[in-house]
Amino acid sequence: MQFVWMPEHAMRSFLPVCIMTLACCFSARVVASSQPAPPLEPYVNEGETQTFTVNDDGSFTKLDSMTLMVNNEAGVARVAQQYIWFDRNMANVEILEAYTTGADGARHDVRPDQIRDVQEARSFDAPMFQDIQEKVIVFPAVEPGTRVHLTYRKTQKVPIVPGHFSDFTPPDLAPTHNFKLIYNLPAGKPLYADARGFTTIAPVTEGGRTRYEFRYEKAHFSRLEYGSVAYVTYGDRLMVSTFPDYSSFAATYRASAVDPSAADPSVVRLARTLTANDATPQAKAKTLYDWVRKNVRYVAVNVGRGAVVPHRASDVLAYRYGDCKDHVSLYGALLDAVGIPNEPALISSGTIYSLPSVPGYGVINHVINWLPDQQLYADSTAPNVEFGFLPSTDMNRPALLVNEGVLARTPPTAPMTRSTDLAITVQPDGSATFVYTLETAGWAAEQGRTMLRLQTPAQREESLQAELRNANLRGAATLSTSNLAATDGPLSITMRGTLESLVVPGAAASIPALTSFAGGFESDTRYWLGERQRTQPFVCRNIELHERAQITLPPNFRVLDVPEPAQTQDRFLDFRSQYTFDAQTNIIKVSRDGSTHFDSDVCSPEEFAQMRPAMEAVGRDVRAEVIVRSSLDGASVASRLP
Template sequence: MRPAHLIALCIALSGAAAGVHATGTANATAPGGASLAPYTNESETQTFTVNADGSFTKLDTLTLRVNTEAGIARAGQYYVWFNREMADVDILDAWTEDAQGHRHDVRPEQIRDVQELGSFDAPMFQDVQDKVIVFPAVEPGARVHLTYRKTQRVPVVPGWFSDFTPPDLAPTHNFRVIYDMPASVPLYADARGFTALPPQTSGGRTRYEFRYDKASFQRLEYGSVSYVSYGDRLMVSTFPDYAAFASVYRASAADPSAQDAALIAFAKRLTDHDTTPRAKAQTLYDWVRRNIRYVAINIGRGEIVPHHAADVLANRYGDCKDHVALYGALLAAVGVKSEPALINSGTVYTLPDVPGFGVINHVITWLPDLQMFADSTAGNIEFGFLPATDMDRMAVLAGDGTRVRTPATASTTRESDLDITVAPDGSARFTFRLHADGWAAEQTRSVLRLQTPAQREESLQWELRNANLRGTASIATSPLDATSGPLVLTLSGQLDSFVDPGMTTPVPALTSFVGGLDANLRYWLGEPRRTQPFVCRNFVSTERTRITLPPGIRVLDVPAPQHAENAYVEFSSQYALDPATNVLRVTRTGRTHFASDVCTPDEFARMQPAFETMSRDLRAQWIVKPVDNATAATSATATAATTATATAASTQPVHAANTPVNAQ
């Protein structure tokens, strides 16, 4: 298995943002049952020899078989993570066995040290590096063989040891992890899916061994949470409990600069007009998230030790630990209590039974008197909310190791009106007005705040293309310098060829730009079936559209209203035609009732009928046809009859095909 790269707090997650190494893959199957996984971990033994002070030596011997062309990119180079000021990595043996059985040794120039990529799209100043081994002659059918030794000269946490092993999500066989410990130092383990052998003690040392074998993994489904939230994982630690773990972080975060006179004066000046603890906390939160940019500085033990608050204030940058240190010092200066809360930021929603750096990779702020959390590294999150990557998971308070859960869910509310006026040539003018409140309002406002004019124009064109429309648009908003409260956004512009004036045309029953019901539905129905827990966020939405047609256009067909309701989703739509003004109206309402930000496959199965009803409705179209002046009078009579039918349908119970989807 690849080494876990999640030792440091605030370190960037993998490409899947899942806490699992990005090289993981599903195990596809060819006709006859042959494996088509890009590569297979045929054998690997990791042996840790741990010292009492937490330093250790790790010897890793592995063989990976390349199965497909895709496997060349995934197994053709190997990365070993280390901190150059605290550890050394020596490559003892590295070679490729090609498909014909010939040996190709890795040459010294094919082994390089490189700095890790930026964290959360921010620069990193650090001693943390990857030793990259580039294997030659790699092709389908080849095997790469590697033996390396990592010597952790300086323990990450003096006196303690922990290690986290997530599966690669590639077929894995003959995998062993061995921990050779001083007999006086007990090792605690959370081994889910791993087989633990009985510990063996001899000569003052105890040997713990864990084995793992798994032939295939399911594809990670769209929107699913991290595999290690519900699947296999191995966490070992010498920390007996989370209280001991929290005390270590608390000691490392001790900061004499929190009493700096200039820092205290600065906090009081910022909050001079605030009269309540909440108002002070919000003012300071908004200042930190807007003014302290995210930059990771992992030098020496900087992976887990925050910098002094006074230095962070002076530099105007820092990572999550530094944000918490500065925000906490500013809060203390104005008499508001806070403490660090250690969590996983990503889609790992469960913590192992034993603590350690690995799954825990982020720090946020707990405000006990206000009974709320704050994450000032999330520059686009309004005070009182958390980013989705912090929601509905266990947090470890640094004060005493108490475990508390972050909010299970939060809702956003949207109300929109779309007005389209069609000209005789089929073009149209439109105005779209959106009023958004809740967690999504500040996120959208932040995006608009940071966009350049060119980026904003590109976004507007994307919104039109996403609705299958062509034209031009401009935008106006409520003040973007606001840091809380609702966002009001107005799009206006011209649409090309919205209706064809020369032939029968379908007119989309469009009700929204900029997200809305349609965007949520595309996510929910991103999988036809679900077997894995997935992320689900609550919303309330009301969308209205008014389309004014020119006199020369006759409506031939009006969509039928829809309704669906169960324990998780409510949805309804209404359609109306006013023949006197040739105006079409659509109203759609939707609301979700998710108890958590994580939904189960069983819950998805019960939601799905309502989603399918929504999908049919969101594809609905009006059918219109041009008429000449000679037949306009006759058409008016027919249109009135159609309108009467449509209006009656919208006020009568829906026929059997549209009955509510009841909760089971």
């Protein structure tokens, strides 16, 4: 709705007309107010030009000039400070111009003391990585209606990969106008591009150099849906690279990863000592994997952030920490020492499930080990993942096998089985005691063990209370577990405790037909149905669940209604439930069994539309309740007992 300012004399002449047509004016206002204007995005990128001047050796200068319009307080929080990452041994950053202009046009320059070089947080206390820096620019007088202007030059003095250049540009999901990316390269060094959603301008060659230009405009980005994969998996993105294909990209990483210390005596001695009692190559690979993931701390400075050259395996062993490249280097050297073939595999970690048609760092941001004889991948940077499994952030994505120079794929899905047994004994006054057992096998088991190993007593108590709160219950509980020192196999947990006021006696009431506290069918359907409709691919991990419950009622409780059993089946989901009541013992039994059959860890919007009816049926069943009526007589007698 647009408001037009009118001078006072015009307003006076307008008023009688409006009074005579009051009903019409009022009606128009009602219609307008029933259609509120869409909320403003926090900020708008009103214009930005990034110009890269690339040298023959792969070093480059980047000149970036941008203007961001701040629309509201959320925008202030997002743009009032700007961060520029660099490695101080390989690059430097110069701030050429930085200022804020107010809504009144007043200019507020960034002072020198408002520009700081700070060590990147993740590299603290890690001498290998203390060259990782961020230049922080703090803009003054930023408020809704102001504009932030920044121009800086980044000089990459030492190329990340000698002789090559690559750059990845994902949209920042804010309205973007007049965005240009210009790459100026020697004419003999062609630039390859995957420009999805970007407009490609025809290259121009003159004076021995070729200019490539890409433009981008987008006024609106859809909300990222609950559980959806990274936007660049399916949306707009620009990858440019001087690598013609993935084979040549792998060759450069292979050359850079050569480690003369791989056969260092300390590495060989450790590998052979650890595996002395292992009879098979797979057992040896597991032993070494478990040692690395538990003893070498992961410092999260990923591939593409700094040099892509791993540190020496002997140094990683001595320091007992490293990034993903270093983990691969040390684990690979340990495997080599006991004769187990292995090679690095470059992947896109996180929720990016696809690679552009041209290779480069940015989308490729992680490296793991591939063990061809065992036909499995291993990521020792994940301390809570059992050998033979991968963290979800590594699943179902292209993997560039470095030694072979070919694209493979990590497993599309992994098994997980969860069985629970809940026994609730209701007391005459409506309180209850319970015993809850859970056994989980597959990728989730070691994650649970690791969490329990690391918990303090206070955190353990809070997790128990969270379990009860998740089921909308109040009470107290104790916990016992299977051996937490194990590194594989199922995890068993037993909770014992009391519940306060599970049901109020003396009237008709409902008891939730619980078969699990946290996790299980209830939490999975809550995730699956987190969106009524989906337009974006989303993460969907396979599960097999078996849940049992028994509710024993005292004599002063009478069951009025028990839910009907449910059964549903489609290509993606099998589910059935059963409810029985034994009037002689006053015991209610509930069972729920089901499994999913997703083809991979990523499902499409079309698949969601097909599976939604079955998931809604499960969602209705897990909300089922048993209706009971009780008298106060039993509760009163119980309260008088010594």
